[in-house]
């Protein structure tokens with residue numbers, strides 16, 4: 001498979017913002033490992049990392065990352081109008097739009113991502129636990145769902161590629 005190494009401005013920015021908000025690709029790869037190691041014999045962290053990297057080449061994913069992080073940052077700086085400011089700042093349980101943005105990521109590799117996303121969202125392993133720590137003063141209302149969704153999508157990609165699924169187009 002020919003690898004296109006030239007990244008768009010959108011992709012470069014999405015990757016940079018993830019890092020700036022404290023999320024390394026390795027953190028997301030660990031979530032993929034957490035989800036998939038029992039289903040794939042000899043699964044390596046390298047495989048997990050590769051699939052996370054491929055998910056981040058998708059435009060829908062990049063746009064979700066930028067939109068979600070932008071709202072988190074503005075809420076952190078108290079820059080949103082009420083009542084949205086309070087809703088996002090306090091990560092209000094019934095808001096639900098953070099999950100809707102996450103769905104645009106999960107959908108990229110088909111419906112098997114839903115189960116993984118739901119599971120990891122309940123368990124909150126690794127980086128997800130840290131992003132949900134409300135004592136830090138940081139706002140990650142969108143980012144936690146985005147990171148979980150990237151891990152779920154990467155898990156789907158891994159499952160499809162292990163099945164030699166021709167529908168994977170990247």
Ligand code: MG
Pocket residue numbers: 091098099140141142143144145
């Ligand atoms: Mg959330």
